[in-house]
Amino acid sequence: MAIYIVKRFFMMIATILIIATLTFFLMHSIPGSPFDDERTSNPTIQANLEKYYKLDQPTHIQYLNYLKAIVTFDFGPSIKKPNESVNTQLARGFPISLELGLVTILVAVLSGITLGTFAALRHNGIVDYGAMAFAVIGISVPNFVLATLLIQQLAVNLQWLPPATWSSPKHMILPTLALATGPTAIIARLTRSSMLEVLTQDYMKMARAKGLSPFRIVFRHALRNALMPVVTIMGTMLAGILTGTFVIERIFAIPGMGKYFVESINNRDYPVIMGSTVFYSAFLVFMLFLVDIVYGFLDPRIKLHRKEGDA
């Protein structure tokens, strides 16, 4: 297990390094400087600006500076908002995005597993069909479409909930709903199918033969084993939710990380783009790492599978 963790850890570092390098050289492959607009056409001003952002140094020095910036976690000033550093923006936006992400994943995991379990227990019943209809729709409708529909119906037409911002628990309902529906659907489907498989196993018959209560059978014996595939997809799901926050934050005018990121894309604010890409990627890769470790602990067979080498 320890060797596995160390191996996974180095792989994580490699991935982050690749992302960082890729980001750096991609950004530098863009011709011209970020200050090529008419306001700063004066060559002296441009030179000074380039000096301020350390863009006058040779590329390899810039690359080393950049790696240092990542390690020390200091991404320098933003270009479009010169009196604000990338760190400030990250520190302001990320907690909000994290909150949205965590609430979403909590809602998705709880409701997805519940839905999937009940669907499996009532296989081919009304609950099953209802849950699966919801799941297919949830997977098919993009979250930005759902978000706009929710705003239009629940916030504007019925006036039940506030349409935008992130200031009270009431404000959190619509964005969470819009963001969590997709993941809920995926988890529900996965739970259902693996639950159906587990329910046919011999140890389920055994548990029933022992006279255990249905509650105990489902939660202790079936669900525990059925949740393995759900744990596997948690990593990619987190990535989906995180990128999903970009549009959701934009639609609901939530001042999170995604809003800054989209803004920086539209403004071509390279330090912010670079900073947030690396930060987000590192966060995600770290999450994937954690999920893998947790999975290794939950299911000791994983190492065996890795050795056999089948995907």
Place this chain on the structure above:
Amino acid sequence: MVSHQPPQAQDEWFKPIAKDTEKAETVVRPSLSYWKDAWRRLRQNKLAMSGLFFLVLLTLFAIFAPILSPHDITTTQYAKQNLPPSSEHWFGTDEKGWDVFTRTWYGARVSLFVGVAAALIDFFIGIIYGGVSGYKGGRTDSVMMRIIEVLYGLPHLLVVILLMVIMGSSLTTIIVALTITGWVGMARIVRGQVLQIKNYEFVTASKSFGARTPRIIRRNLLPNTMGPIIVQMTLTVPSAIFAEAFLSFLGLGISAPFASWGVMANDALPVILSGHWWRLFFPAFFISMTMFAFNVLGDGMQDALDPKLRR
């Protein structure tokens, strides 16, 4: 008590019936190839078939509707701004006076093209990379798999966004950006399949007859890996369509007049609160329906092509 006396066994009961050596070997029913069998199973799946039907219809409309449409969507027509759906403009018009019905089918062209192109390119890169990795095995395989594992950890949409920012937004860049990250999943699946199949007896038989590597790959391995590959392709298409819509929604889409559904939905966002529901509804409806159709078709194909893996 009534005792049942068994009837006396008679010798003629055990006489062999006349053998018909001529007809014994004839095949009575038509033989079913793998593909015919899969098609038979797919046809029984009503949901998957309706998905297929929808997609065929969508493709036909995408090809012919823009040609047949009498409406001009290149010059701005202020007289016809934001008209609700009517007999002349079935889906209404947008703020430039353009017919939403006509634009929807141009959008269908873009979305379908992006989806299918991404899936095809993933397919080619994936079978070459995965095929070589799985077939060669040993050191080559482990090096190639390490590369894949690192790439798999990359947050795909972030990389795509980064690439789009750098390359500028056009149809080609969307497809390139999507495939740079997308082929990894396909390669993993192909490799897993090849790894499994290359040890089967019929491959050994082929080898013992003197078949060379290209022939084995072409005649033995590829046809037998096709099932999971096609399923993966059917599921790649909707995720590419979703990614395109998502990027367009973030403002990284292709430009007017040949807008994709994502661009149309994005343009409709500011006016949705002023009651112009048709602007958002139609692109959103078709994005969702297309994703739905591809998803149910993919699920159906999975059941049909790979009965062992039935979920």
